[in-house]
Amino acid sequence: MNLLVLSIAALSGLGALLAFLLEVADSYLGFYGECHIDINEGERELVVHGGESLLSTLMEQGIFIPSACGGRGSCGYCRVKVHEGGGPLLPTETPWLEPEEVKDNVRISCQIKVRGNMYIEIPPELFLIKEFRSRVEALYDLTDQIKELRLRLIEPDTITFKPGQYIQFQVPEYKECPESVYRAYSIASTANEPDGITLMVTKVPGGLATTYIHEVLKEGDEVAFNGPYGDFYLRDSDREIMLVATGSGLAPIMSILHQMAEEGISRKTTLIFGARQKKNLFYLEEIEAFKKRIPGLEVILALSSPEEEDRWQGERGRVTDVLEKIVKNGANKEAYLCGNPAMVEATVELLTKKGIPEELIFYDKFT
Ligand SMILES: Cc1cc2nc3c(=O)[nH]c(=O)nc-3n(C[C@H](O)[C@H](O)[C@H](O)COP(=O)(O)OP(=O)(O)OC[C@H]3O[C@@H](n4cnc5c(N)ncnc54)[C@H](O)[C@@H]3O)c2cc1C
Ligand code: FES
Known part of the structure; x- marks a missing residue:
């Protein structure tokens, strides 16, 4: 009996040791050896050491795939088509992929490892x-x-x-x-x-x-x-523009306002900038200066929880409350939203109900 227990313990120990050695080999010794990655049918051919994620392997070779969460599997941005060598789809990838994308061999490149030769496809502009x-x-x-x-x-x-x-x-x-x-x-x-x-x-x-x-x-x-x-940029059209930002979500909107001022874009535009209290608003002088440089620009500042000492005369409520009031219908409008995910999701829901088609609502969620 004791012999049986000892043998089982020895076998388990050996198994654990082997697993550990494999893990070490995987991490440190380039266990998968030399691998060839063909990108876009020969547009680039890489010879790399296997064992790292596809995302970091490409990055080491100077090919940068969008990856807002830095490879933690929590943004879904790092999509790459992997036609050969990707292995089976992983549970960490499925939440990010539509059935159509799975059929098209789209994979989440931070989740899959380079374990052998691969054939992948990426948009050519990523080479830039x-x-x-x-x-x-x-x-x-x-x-x-x-x-x-x-x-x-x-x-x-x-x-x-x-x-x-x-x-x-x-x-x-x-x-x-x-x-x-x-x-x-x-x-x-x-x-x-x-x-x-x-x-x-x-x-x-x-x-x-x-x-x-x-x-x-x-x-x-x-x-x-x-x-x-990213594809959050001003579309060339004659539609009215709704710009909606909270907090540091104002960043890309400021860049777009610079563009409108510099290119003389005078389309009817409403900027709604929301914050909790007056102390959370910023760049007010710069925004005021844009009003003089962009003829079609109207600015609405909204505070969701103004303090007594704010003596706030402007709009009260969230940016969605302001939009509920001012957007009568979605005809001939497009929207650009930037800020925290809750704000973006609530605003998309409201604007689509008002009749702005989803494909004319552009956003970056700061996840
Ligand atoms: C396309 C894009 C553009 C972005 N642009 C900006 C920008 O201009 N300015 C900016 O400030 N951020 C921006 N972000 C967000 C930014 O990329 C980081 O996610 C953020 O700064 C947090 O990074 P961190 O490393 O400090 O936190 P992490 O170490 O990644 O997170 C620490 C913890 O905080 C949680 N967490 C992460 N973000 C938030 C949050 N916003 N609020 C509450 N909890 C959070 C995480 O779930 C985690 O538990 C952008 C994101 C995307 C996808
Ligand atoms: S980098 Fe965010 S999911 Fe891959």
């Missing part, structure tokens, strides 16, 4: 995404929760982007963050000054990137980012 080195030119408080971060480019020394797009900021290792991570931040500045970009960053308690930006980063430091990404 670059990695930038930059220096912190200015970093200061816009409110007690939001900082403005101005980056001057070092290499490459200019960036081309569409107003409304975002970059992925690289957070280096620091005390709270044992390995480097990436997070998405929208560009707030004009595309006409391509030697730098401005970001607006809201502090998230315990957040890796925002703690770094709010508490560790200093003027003069060097930081890296890649981009630009």
Whole structure:
């Protein structure tokens, strides 16, 4: 009996040891050896060491796939078509994929590992995404929760982007963050000054990137980012424009307002900027200046919980309360929304009920 127990224990121990060795081999020794990745039927051919996620393998080779959550499987942005070598669909991928996408071999590239030769397909414009080195030119408080971060480019020394797009900021290792991570931040500045970009960053308690930006980063430091990404940009049409922002969601909207002022776009436009209290509003002088430069622009500031001392004369309520009041119907309108997911979801629901087709409502959710 004792012999049987001992044998079972020895076998389990051996199994555990083998699993451990496999894990070590997988992580450190490039266990899958040399793998070939064919991108877009020969447009690029990569020879890489297997074992890492497809997303980070591509990134190491200078091919940047949108990945707003930095590879944690919580944004669903890092879609890539994997026609061969992707292995079976994983449970961590299915929440992000429609049945049609599964049929088209779309995969969540941060979740699948490179384990052998692969044939993948990516939009060719992703080859244009670059990695930038930059220096912190200015970093200061816009409110007690939001900082403005101005980056001057070092290499490459200019960036081309569409107003409304975002970059992925690289957070280096620091005390709270044992390995480097990436997070998405929208560009707030004009595309006409391509030697730098401005970001607006809201502090998230315990957040890796925002703690770094709010508490560790200093003027003069060097930081890296890649981009630009995203399809949140002003469509060329004659429709009336609804711009809706809360908090640092104002960032891409500011970039779009710069574009409208610079290109003389005079379409009827309403900006609704919402916050809880007056102390949470910012950039009011810049917004006022845009009213003079953009003939069709009307601005509505709304506070959801103004304090007594705010002596608030403007709109009260959430941005959805304002929209409920001012949008009579959705005819000939398009909307651009940016801010926290709850605001974006509630606003999409309201505007579609008012008759703005879903395909004319563009948004970035700050997940
Ligand atoms: C396309 C896009 C553009 C974005 N642009 C901006 C921008 O211009 N400015 C900006 O400030 N942010 C922006 N974000 C959000 C940003 O990418 C990060 O998710 C955010 O800054 C939190 O990162 P973190 O590393 O500090 O927190 P994490 O370490 O990722 O998260 C820490 C914890 O906080 C939770 N959490 C994460 N975000 C929030 C939140 N907003 N509120 C409450 N809890 C949260 C997480 O679930 C986690 O439990 C954007 C996101 C996307 C997808
Ligand atoms: S990077 Fe966010 S799900 Fe893959």
